[in-house]
Amino acid sequence: MTDRLSLDAHLNGLDVPAALKTVLATTAAACVDIRNVVSGGALVGALGASGAVNVQDEEQKKLDVIANDILTEALLACPVVAGVASEEMDTVQSATNPSGEYLVLFDPLDGSSNIDINAPVGTIVSVLKAPSATPVETDFLQAGHHQVAALYAVYGGQTMLVLTTRQGVAGFTLSSDGRWLMTHPDVTVPTHTKEFAINMSNQRHWAEPVQRYVAGCLAGADGPRGKNFNMRWVAAMVADVHRILMRGGVFLYPWDAREPNKPGKLRLMYEGNPMALLIEQAGGKATTDGVQSILDVIPTELHQRIPVALGSAAEVDQIVSA
Numbered sequence: 001m002t003d004r005l006s007l008d009a010h011l012n013g014l015d016v017p018a019a020l021k022t023v024l025a026t027t028a029a030a031c032v033d034i035r036n037v038v039s040g041g042a043l044v045g046a047l048g049a050s051g052a053v054n055v056q057d058e059e060q061k062k063l064d065v066i067a068n069d070i071l072t073e074a075l076l077a078c079p080v081v082a083g084v085a086s087e088e089m090d091t092v093q094s095a096t097n098p099s100g101e102y103l104v105l106f107d108p109l110d111g112s113s114n115i116d117i118n119a120p121v122g123t124i125v126s127v128l129k130a131p132s133a134t135p136v137e138t139d140f141l142q143a144g145h146h147q148v149a150a151l152y153a154v155y156g157g158q159t160m161l162v163l164t165t166r167q168g169v170a171g172f173t174l175s176s177d178g179r180w181l182m183t184h185p186d187v188t189v190p191t192h193t194k195e196f197a198i199n200m201s202n203q204r205h206w207a208e209p210v211q212r213y214v215a216g217c218l219a220g221a222d223g224p225r226g227k228n229f230n231m232r233w234v235a236a237m238v239a240d241v242h243r244i245l246m247r248g249g250v251f252l253y254p255w256d257a258r259e260p261n262k263p264g265k266l267r268l269m270y271e272g273n274p275m276a277l278l279i280e281q282a283g284g285k286a287t288t289d290g291v292q293s294i295l296d297v298i299p300t301e302l303h304q305r306i307p308v309a310l311g312s313a314a315e316v317d318q319i320v321s322a
């Protein structure tokens with residue numbers, strides 16, 4: 001096997017503060033612990049419902065709770081973390097670390113409907129500077145362009161961690177001896193694609209521009225786009241975005257009329273922002289509607305939802321012009 005750069009060596013070589021490197025190394029180690037529980041499945045009692053619901057009234061799986069506990073415990077014990085926020089927790093938690101400098105926001109187990117069927121799931125993480133060592137909720141409400149780092153781990157056929165510190169995007173694969181080794185040094189999203197991802201079962205609820213865009217894709221070579229498209233939907237944003245970072249494509253979770261007062265299903269702080277930073281750092285586009293960058297949305301609530309259209313830049317542009 002060729003000598004590969006470890007995540008630690010990669011972090012050491014980055015021009016970012018040492019404290020940020022510590023946050024990222026701590027997060028990556030926690031992802032290994034989560035992966036170990038995911039892969040233990042029924043053998044370690046990790047499948048099924050927890051019996052509780054989260055702040056968004058969604059049924060929590062056991063693994064949502066376990067993954068949340070692993071990350072929360074690891075990060076609050078990290079001396080440079082000032083506080084954490086999670087899709088699975090009602091409120092933010094201050095770490096009471098006098099030297100806390102960073103806020104870490106996460107979806108501990110994205111795609112939890114995939115857990116019991118042994119399909120890919122993952123962890124998504126966003127890192128912000130903390131305005132103070134004793135942060136309150138409003139300190140977390142920073143627009144995505146303030147993120148200093150974003151990463152996800154995807155627990156699939158291989159376990160991978162994909163990271164940006166605003167200097168491009170790099171991918172690491174977990175080795176059999178538990179080390180993150182660089183396998184994808186310069187991840188870039190191709191500008192053009194023939195692949196789209198959307199939950200087609202919601203078609204009748206979409207707004208007109210999304211209807212038109214998808215109709216154009218489905219019409220294939222005979223339609224206005226003049227080419228045939230392929231469709232994929234993993235039901236875990238982390239895996240759909242991973243595919244787009246590896247080979248291009250677009251991913252949409254638009255507003256729909258099922259709950260017209262909600263702007264969408266996905267969460268701005270735990271899904272939209274970190275994935276938008278990764279996609280934009282890899283040369284793609286990440287928008288709320290084909291136009292406005294997700295990274296420019298000013299958050300008003302911790303668990304805010306947002307419509308998402310991201311991926312290959314030229315294809316994202318098609319969504320508004322369709």
Ligand code: AFP
Nearest residue numbers: 109110111112113199235236237238
């Ligand atoms: P869960 O983690 O609650 O399963 O939700 C996953 C998710 O937020 C995102 O990762 C998927 O892209 C999307 O929801 C799947 O939504 P559908 O249930 O509409 O397919």
